[in-house]
Structures are given as C-alpha cells and as structure tokens.
Amino acid sequence: MISSAIASALAGLQIASRRTEIAARNISGSTVEGYVRKEGRFSSGPLGLQYDGIIRAADLPLAREAGQERAGLAGMEAELTARTSLVQRLGDPRTGNDLGSSLTRLSQALTQLGNRPDDIVLQQEAVDSAGETARFLNSLSKEVQNERLFAQRSIAADVATANDRLAAIQKLNEEIRVVPPQGDASDLLDARDKAVQELTTILPVRVSQRPDGTVTLLTETGVTLLDEKVHELQFAGGDAMGPELAYDRGRGGLPGLTVDGIDLTPGSGAPQAIRTGRLAGSFAVRDQVMPQAQRQLDALASTLARAFQQADATIGASTPQAGLLVDSAAPDAGMGAGTVTGLAGRLTVNPRVDPARGGEVWRVRTGVNATSPGEVGDGDQARRFARIFEQSYDFDPAAGLASNTSLIAYANQITDAQQAGKSALEANKSYQSSLVTSLEARLADNQGVDLDKELQDTLLFERSYAASAQVLQTATRMLDELLQRI
Template sequence: MSLTNAGAIANQSLGTIAAQINVVSRNIAGVNVSGYATKTALVSTTSNGAAQVGGVARATNAALFQNSLQASATEAAAAVLSSGLDQIDQALGLSSGTATDTSTNRSPAALLSALKGALQSYSASPSDTTVAQNVLSSAKAVAQALNTADMTVQQLRAQSDSDIAASVANINSILSQFQQVNSEVVAGTNAGRDVTSALDQRDALLKSLSTEIGVTTVTRANNDMVIYADGGATLFETSPRSVTFQANGSYTASTTGNAVYVDGVPVTGASAAMAIQSGKLQGLTQLRDVVAPQYQNQLDETARGLIAAFAETDQSGLGSPAPGLFTYSGATSVPGASVVPGLAGQIIVNPNADPSQGGDLDRLRDGGISDPTNSAYIYTTTGAAGYTDRINELVASFSTAQGFDPAAGLGSSLSLMDYATSSLGWFEAQRQQASETESYQSTLLSQTTDALSNATGVNLDDQMSKMLDLENSYQASAKLISAIDAMYTALFQAL
C-alpha cells in the first residue's frame, strides 16, 4: 500500500470516527429523554478500503410500540371514567362512613334509612312536636340529597362535554403537527437524509394522540404513515382528517350529548358505525352518555318511588292518589312507574306539612298534606293526638314492593329501601370496577413502556463503552497519520 493511499484511508477514518462519536453523543444526551430511540451509525467500506458512515439507523420495535399506544389509550379511558365516578362519590359522600351514619354518608339510601327511623320514633310519640320536627328535617334531607345528586350528575356531564371539546381540539392540533413532521420524514427519506430525530418526534406525537383517542398505524413507502382510529375511521392520510364536535352549553337530565365526527362520520354515540374503543375521548363519552345518565335514571326513580310511597289516597275511595309529604312543582298526581327525567332535581317536601312555610306538622300524623281543603285525604276522623295508623303505614311503605322502570337497570319490582340500596351498590360497583381497571391498565402501560424502552432506549453503559472504543480508534488513526507524516518527512530529507 502506498503512503498516499494509507494517508487517505487514515484521514477518512478520522472523519468516520468523528461521525460515529457524534451519534454516540446524541445517544448519551438522549438517555433521559422520553421516547428517544437509540441511534446507530451505519459504517461501510469504500472501494479503497477506507471506512465511511453511510447513514444513521434508529432502534425500533413496531409490535411493542403499537402495544404501548394501545395501553396508553386504554389507560386514559379508564382514568377518565374512574375520576368522574370519584367526583360524584366525593360530592355526595356515597362511600363515607357507614350506611346509617348520615353525618358523613349523605347517600339517598342512608338518608332514607334515617327518615324511616325518625318515623318509627314518631309512631312511639305521635303527639311529640319535637319528634315530628325530626321527621320533617329527615324528609328535607332526603329531598335535598336527591336535588344535590341531580345537580352533581349534570355538572359532571357538562364538564365531560367541555372536556370532549378540548380533546377534539387537541386531536386536531396533534394531527396538524403530525403532518409537518411526517412530510419531513418522507422528504428526508427520499433524499437519503438522516430522519431519525424526525421519527422520534413523530412517535412522540403518536403517543400524545393515543391518550386522546385509540389509534392504529400503517407505514407505507418512504416512511409515510397513515393513522386510523381504533374504530376504523381514517384520522390521517397525507393530510389530517377533520375531527369536529359541537359542545352543549348546559345539561339537564333530558339532554342528549352530541357526537364526535371524523370527516362527517360519527365515531361516538348510538349511531356511530365506527365507534372508537379507547382513549380519553371514549372515556368521556362513556361517562357523559352512559354511566352518568344511568345513575341519573336511578335517582329519578328513587324520587318517583318516594313520592309514590308517601302519596295520600282518597279515604272515600273516589279520588286518585295525590302527592303527600313529597311532591314536585306543578304536581297534580302521582307519576306512573316510568322514569321522569330530572325528577330527582325537582322533588321537594310539601309546604303543607312545613310550619316554616305555613304548613302544619300534625298533617304528618293525620294526613291531608296533599290538599288541606279536601277532608277526603285526612286519615283520622277523630283527630286524636295518639293516632298512629298513618305513621305506621308510612313506615311500612319503605319495605312494600312497588313498580320501577327496568330501564334504570335495577329491576321492576322492589321496595323503596331496597331500590335505594341497590342503586348505591350499583354505583359503588361501577366505581370500584373503574378504579381497578385504571390500576391494572396503569400497570400494563408502565410495563409496556419499560419493555419498549429496554428494546429501543439508550443503555448508558453501552454508549460510554462505545465512546471509549471510538476515542481509542481516533487516537490510533491520528498516530497512523503522524507516522505517515514522519515517513514523508524522512523521504523528502533523503531526496
């Protein structure tokens, strides 16, 4: 080998080693950067025997990456649902204390139990005004709890609706950023440039997108990527698809939330042909459109059952039952056995039994709450202070089976007390299941992320070892050049 050829090889070796050191330095800098994938310089041999860097490769594992996207989307959906149910639980104190401790547990079931206990005490002392006042206070507490629960559920639905709008805006923003990075990847791949950093950015955007909506991807020629929602709708192909949603200003029990559309096709709601399966967006729509309305139906049925249980009947046998201690604005009759949307928010204690509103406490014992001017609804004919038949009848109504709308999901024939208890049990089961699902999915996401990091992330020990090897190689090449230079100097001196 001539000195000229040896010098050229050694000189080119220095450039190659410098390029490799640059790649290793990038890896070391990215060791604590989330989503950074290890880069490797692709070294090849030229025709004259020298080494050169022909490109930079990036560590990938398509299966693990797709698993991480799926785990991220599923965990996000579970977290949203669990958080929403926790908000209701905390606002209403459904799981606080014991079922009979109404100082902390403000569930309708606990307060109904307290009302039953107050009525039993009243039956033992029907002439005691203080005991009668306790019944009235307990009744007000039940009505207020139902009112608060109704308001809490609708506030949660409204907040979920607002969060859906924010999620849709974020999805559109991410897709717009993805278009820019994807174009850079495709153009760079076509030109043979190093696009590994752009690929890192693209994967990071996909990870952010997957928390909002479950996605799957397909990579085409030149690293061009297509994104689909996990329900099948196309989110990105060369350009972003339009994701739209019309938010509602406020919510009542009869309000139906709007669907999310991708290119005009619904991907949420009952009419969705390609319904999304995971992601924050799916969790929010599940909370707004399924779980919260179901609990609202149960609250409304509890309120309706309460009105029916305390209704007064015409003692002459001619008139229809009328709302007694519990009623609602504009009530003229007792509602039939079907859900009345929003009834839990409208139920009140009849003013005719409330002295603070001009009523008479004795009507709790004697009847006539529904219409004081109509004697047909008064249960006692003597007006004796020791009369307890009506009170005992009200106590028995807590355990007497009545019809409920099966659409609320708790059966069609239960007692008022059993229905309220079943509703509480249903809610707690939903909350526990959501919490357990979130915990499991969080663990799965952590394990999947770790597996992906182990497969594609930076091992600092390996990179430091490579750096030391490259420094030694650099020194060897530099010594070779120095030796060649000495040989040339000796040759020139000899000549």
C-alpha cells in the first residue's frame, strides 16, 4: 500500500508538473500572433491519470470561415482605396472644384464673351476656362491610370508574398512529417496555420488535412497550389500602363495570373479564376473599376470636343477640322464620331487660339479656322459655343451612364457615379468588417488564451503538486519508520 501511494504521488507530481508547464506555455504564448491554446491529453492508467501528449484547441471549420471572410474584406479594401482616391480627385460640387463646376465656368465665360465679344480680357478668360477643363480631364485620366498601375504593382507584390507563404508552408509540412507520433508538433502547426491565414487574405484557399499531419492547398476553384511541391503563382508584372491596355486572355496586353498554365485572373471569365481576396480586389481596380471611369471621362472629352467642332462656323461638315479643343496627339485633326480611347488624358486647347503657343486669342470669337479677326463686335460665334452647354448629346453607352444628356449633367453624373460606388463599397465593407470582427472574437474564445483562467488553473495545479508532494513525504516517513523497526 505504501508503494502504491508513492507511485500515485509520483504520478500526481508528474501530471501537476505537466499541467503547470502547459499553463505557463499558454500564458507566454498569449501575446504571440497565431498562437493556439494548448491542452494536455490524458488517459486513465493503473495509478490514475497518465500524460499522453499535447493537443491544440484549434477550431478548423471556424478558422476556415474567418479566413474566407477576411479574404472578402481584403478585396473590398483594395478597391475602396482606389475609389476613394479618384473621388477625392473628382472634387466636391459644394466647393466648386469638381468637373461639372469647371464646365459651368467655361459656359459662363463663353456667354459673357458673346455679350461683349470685343473684350480681349473676356476672350482670354474663355480660352483659359477651356484650358482649365482640359487640364482637369487630363489630371483625372492620369489619376485613373496611376491607380491602375498601383494595382498592378500591388498584384506583383502579393503574388511574391503568396509564393513565399507557400514555400514556408511546404517547409513546415516537411518538419511536421518527421515529428514522431508521441512528439509535440503543436508549435509547427501554429506557424503553419498562421502562414495559411496570411495566404488566405491574398487569395482564399481550401485546406485538406493528411493523415501524417501535413496539408494540401487548393484555390477556391480547385487549382492545386501545394501538394508534394509548391505550384507557384505566375504574374509578369511590369510598369507599362495606359488607357489602351487591357487584359486579353492569351492575346497580349496586360499580364494575367496563372498557375501551371491555368488562368486564375479575376474577372477574365476563365472557369477557374479566383473571385475574392486582395488579389481579386486589385485586379478589379486594374481591369474593371478604373477602365470604366476612363470610358466615362473619354466619353465626356470626345463629346465636348466634337460639340465645339460642330458649333464652329469655320469648320465644314464634310471635312472636319480641329476645333476649340483637340487631341494633343493630333492637334490638326478633327474629331471622329466615336469615343477616342484615352482622349481625356490628351485633350488640350487648340494651339491656334492659345497665345502661349503662337496662336491668336481672337479666334475664340471668330471661329478657330477664321482667316481674319473680322468684326470685333460680332458675338455670334461665341454665343454658338455657349449654346453647346444647353443641348443634349448622345454619349457612349459603354460608359454606363445616361446616353443622352447635357455636357454639364454628364460631368455631374461621373462624379455622382463614382461617389455612389464608393459609398456602396463603404457600406459593404462596414458590414464585412463587423462579420470578420465577430468571427475573430469567436475564434479567440474557442482557441485563444484566457489569461485569468490559465492563472487560476496554475494555482490549482500548484496545490495539486503540493498535495502529491505531501503524500510522497508522508509515505517516505512511513518507510523510514518501518526500516528503523526492522
């Protein structure tokens, strides 16, 4: 009986020591990102509980759900950043620094000139107002292309990070595979789960557990990223960007995203294209959101230039010539009927009316192609220019806005549409953020460390250790007394 008591006490000391060690490990790991609470695995033995190793309090289904929602949030954030920059550049109608207000000032300048066509100051103001509108469109087009280029660089950076995470997961898989059955691989599993979480923010992945503790990774559409080896994401990157550039599957243009030759490019129509994550958000900015904004700006620029051209009495309908606003790439050519890709970035005042470039400012009163100044009091041409802002025009329907409206109304629609898109995305992001926060809170409850509980358990384990030690001391004294009597 004394021997049994000693054996039980020793077992109790071991169990209490193990539990205290695990509690201390949890306390120290509570500040480590990605740490999952550890618990001892015990079973019944001939002398009571026996220690069988460590298990992780990992909630894999909940972690998978949280990862998918984080991916959705990351995609929204990437798109919202670009939309916010464009909306800020478009300006605010309430302060008069927006595109519609710029056109209104141009309309007013031409109206005033029509009333006082002989006023050289008003002539210069009309030319300056036309230049202001052209430069505003230039700056907006530049902003659009800068956002596209930034998105492309972000894609390249995320692809490099994703491949790095895949390599790290493969290495951890190899280390986990060689851990003996009774060994402790929990820290390796924590590190692997953290790497998977980081990867999922970039693009969602499906994780499949293997009997040996390793995992395989596939995209949400079933393309293998990791099995016995890493299947790297491929993206050519590059700093080339312009309104004319687009992703065209297999036919050049901007680079796409592939794995082992399989097209994963979001929005490309490929059957295995990824749909969410930060990569999807960046591709949406590069290939959808900003190109649509460019189409809207180009539609306004081309319609405005054609309106001035058609209102110019010195330009024949059969042989169009350059009007008040022209394409800087072909300043002597007239505008065709269709939208010119990227024109918003190239629109400029006709050099023939710009004194800074050798032109004569009186041409804004007479018509751009007039051969002489004519009657200084003739304001008919200026009034014809001013009336273009009172008419309705057919705009390119591919831009997604009203196809028949006035120039100023269309400019306001561009601002309103971009603001509406930003506001809708902000609302979606707010909901998604709340969802992610809720899931992460549940995940923390299920697999995180509760410091108060760990400290309380530590006290209990210390008392258990002390009790087992007391039993061992008592049994030792009993044995000593028996030996003295023999």
